[in-house]
Amino acid sequence: MSEPGTLERAIEATLFAAEEPMSVDAVASHLGGLELAEVRVALAALQAHYIARGVHLVERGGRWHFETAPDLAHLLRREKEQVRRLSRAATEVLAIIAYHEPVSRAEIESIRGVQTSAGTLDVLMEAGWVRPAGRREVPGRPVIYATTPEFLDHFGLASRRDLPGIDELRAAGLLDPVDEAMEAAMRFEPDETDDPDSDDDENLAD
Amino acid sequence: MSEPGTLERAIEATLFAAEEPMSVDAVASHLGGLELAEVRVALAALQAHYIARGVHLVERGGRWHFETAPDLAHLLRREKEQVRRLSRAATEVLAIIAYHEPVSRAEIESIRGVQTSAGTLDVLMEAGWVRPAGRREVPGRPVIYATTPEFLDHFGLASRRDLPGIDELRAAGLLDPVDEAMEAAMRFEPDETDDPDSDDDENLAD
């Protein structure tokens, strides 16, 4: 590795610490009135040095600055995906929408028998499983909700008709008397416990 | 010039772009959960690459960042100094905390022989160099103070072991409380004091 010259080092440090891109003039005068030509030579040498590195020295409109190498730009903004299990409250709302769509929030609440926080519908829309599907033409014109193709996709359904009917649910024991089912749910809460940060439905847990 | 590897380039770009110093952990997780060992190897390679340049890669309190080379300070000093001027009281209190941490206010005062005005500790905490670090489990449970990673960062210390002269001070017993030093002194003969090699701490007598 060739050692950088004094001027090269000075320019490197100056541009690194600068809050804004600097013109050759500005660099030369900052470093005590250097010849523009020698600054240009040093800038070219620096630029060549950085070409293979993770940071590049670039000129934009006559002004120089360091920036991340274009092929590494994705490192500046990273997306972290976090998988979370849908809370029980949200699952109930989703099921009601799926079985009754299109359905308004008031209708969801009257079916659930519990108030539904705005956040629950937001979560379902964020998940991409529910979408607003217009308004019901009744007083107040409430927004009505329906499921999306992504919903069918995620739950492995060809269509909503594939959802098991009430009779099938009963046969599967899923319509057991509410107190027993509730008790079981309260005792085990399996969905909630393996998802420590699903705090969005504490108030809905009845 | 050897071409930097992919990981080296990625870390270089990440640390250049970061607004705060980053720990090895933070770098590894930002880059998608790399092995800490490989990140350390790459950091060492990067550090070696930059050692001759106008910008250095440094580790301060376990966190890494780029900064301009210290020998270029004269070129970069701004008209307005960005560094807070500390009163003599504040610099002494800071030094006492750094060399003795964790240390209570009473202990600071017993070294300085004067009360510490409330503002002095405030200034150091506001600068982000000092933090309360719990309480000493003695009667009155006084708050004890310690330095922060920002302190190491600001003063260019890789760790507290880098505090100037700390080993000599410790060896000379100058970081021990007076009572302990008294006991030690009383145990030995007083002619210990004209120990011929006591000139190793000429930093103490100017």
Next chain:
Amino acid sequence: MSAAEEPFMLGLPDAGADEAVLVQGAKPGEEALYLALDGWEGPLDLLLDLARRQKVDLRQISILALVDQYLTYIERAGALRLELAADYLVMAAWLAYLKSALLLPKDEQEDPSPEELALRLQLRLQRLGAMREAAARLMARDRIGRDVFLRGSPEGLRTDRKTLWRSDMFALIQAYGQVKARTAPRIYHVANRPVMTLDSALERVSAMLGVTLEWMEIRDFLPPHASPELKRSALASSFVAALELAKRGRAELEQEGAFAPLRIRRLKDSAAVSVGA
């Protein structure tokens, strides 16, 4: 040992002053500077400064010389009518005591010995001196924003957190089942159990008593073909009915012993036995 108590921890708040203040009207220069006691952060600070002017290692400092210098400064300050903070005077008194004790013959000394007190003072001066030195070296390091500089305009790293929601078919239909089960209208069935009410027992027993004046066992009042449940109910009701009739003076009860048959008969003088009469 009030006189021997060290006046090291003094109630003087630190001045926070970086430089000594020149005494007004005094000649500029070292002398004036040295008499401006505002420049020191307390007597220990002044003592350290004096000690350093001896230009020897603090470990070999002459405490007696130091005491003399301190006392001289305090006297001169007094002569110049400078306001002296109380702790400087307390220190002066203590040092004067220490000096006299150091000069006294050994056998007249108290505990702690003046040598110990002098050593303690020396140790404290060493520690303060060490920290002052350390502070200076610390401040002289390459400091960020003064000697070394961080990147002027870092792009910054951003991590956007995105939540991937997960659920499954079973959870969905189970949730729906629970909603339906929870909110389904509930119907309560109350089973019609075979009982004989007190009213009908009263009616039955009075009617049967009207037939004869003979003793009758209470069992004979029970409906003959009743189910076991109804029989138990009828027995209980008929017993209560018999007690009620006895209370009204229309019948009398007789039982020869515990668990013996309970017998009942109409009282002769109550010709008309009728419920509710």
